[in-house]
Amino acid sequence: MEATQTKSTILSIHNLVIKFKLRGKVLTAIRDISLNLYKGESLAIVGESGSGKSVLVKSIMGLLDKNGFIDHGAIIYNDEDLAHFQTEKDWLKIRGKEVAMVTQDPMTSLNPLKTVGKQIEECVILHQGLRGKAAYEKTLQYLKDVGIYDVEKRYKQYPHEFSGGMRQRIVIAIAIACKPKILICDEPTTALDVTIQAQILQLLKNLQQQYGLTTIYITHDLGVVAKVADRIAVMYAGEIIEVGQSHEVFFNGKHPYTWALLSSLPQLGTKGEELYSIKGTPPNLFKDIKGDAFAPRNPYALNIDYEERPPFFKVSETHYAKTWLLHPKAPKVEPPHNLQAFFEEGRHYTYE
Known part of the structure; x- marks a missing residue:
């Protein structure tokens, strides 16, 4: 379907079909999707609620609900087919280390009983192998990178001591501390006011360039991704119905949806x-x-x-x-x- 790009392919989805068993019936949430993700790009997946956006990206991380399953197709990453992964041990090779996610509600993503510094530092220790002072200093650097000031003080504070926008920055810092190749941002600005939305999107764009990330944005709002997406895929009823460069979809869209x-x-x-x-x-x-x-x-x-x-x-x-x-x-x-x-x-x- 897609022509060869100048950038190399980092992840490739082929004819993916995902189903869920619900109350004795079967729901087809993803209907025969094929899509390439190119190294270093920013891809926005856009569609109204229920179109299958989050289901699609959760399948890349092995986070489908227990009643969900991949019925058909392949998800190729590093020459492995993630669609065939069956155990948590398999997924732990991918989750965090290779692919990390920023969710839309930071309060449910953070542990209220641990300081934000310790939560970031856990990722530094687990995924980068640093210990002691080196891990602490690396954590402070991530806090600075996401725009947190007075980092030594903030390191010791708990999530409830931060505003919504600051908590989202902490969640982003945790994801970055895993040193992923791919960063998935699932409605990362939904719970924030318009001014803070713009700041968070600019932060994500800066971090993508700083750390050489490949970024996927999930949103129902085309306006949110206007300035951050290189490419846009429009989803409806479990399938991609249009895909193109950002300016092509915005200014030369062809599908009535x-x-x-x-x-x-x-x-x-x-x-x-x-x-x-x-x-x-x-x-x-x-x-x-x-x-x-x-x-x-x-x-x-x-x-x-x-x-x-x-x-x-x-x-x-x-x-x-x-x-x-x-x-x-x-x-x-x-x-x-x-x-x-x-x-x-x-x-x-x-x-x-």
Whole structure:
């Protein structure tokens, strides 16, 4: 599906299918996803709640719930197929050391009975083999790297003595202290106010460059990743329906669901008018989905959308979308009016 990039592939997902057993039924949460992650890039996975974003990244770390399982496909990392890992011993080779995660609620990620310094230092000892003064000084350095001041004092304090934004910085420091190759940020700014969101995103961007990380952002908000993502993958109903460079998805999006997400951005609203919202609800993943999963909510749906699942159509060497509107025989359909000026302005800004 994806063309070869100039960067090397660090992780590759092939035809992944993930299911959950619930109340005697089987729910298909991830439906035949293939995706490459390139070394040093920042990839944003975007979609509304329930689209499968978190399930996808949890499968990379072996953190699926007990009733979840990989039914089909491969997750290739360091020439190993993580989809075949069965034991905690297998996953401990990957979790933290190779792939670390920053979650959306720092208070539930931190131990309230331990000082933040000790929690970071545990990772330094476990994953870097440092002890004593060396581990302590390394911990102080991580506190400084994530923007904590008066680090000797802060080292001795407990999570409840920090603000929400500061606690998120501590969680990031813990993840960085594991020295991972891949950092997954699962809705890292959801619980924070807008000003702090911007600071945390800039911090993550700086740390990515400082430590040579490959970063995955999980979010339902396209606006959050506008300035930090190199590439965007849009998910709907357990599958990736569009993927491309950040500017390609923002300013030349092709799937009607991508149009709908962009139209929902507050900055594209008109003063005095109700903000756009996507009509209808996502499909029931307990049932087999026929055709394009977005068809019942898609005002541009063609007859074939209800009959056949669209393949990926190539827009450019780095941009693909799963929509029959890109078929050579499809009628020409323009994006919504409010997006046309946005696309034109963005393309001019990006390419000129």
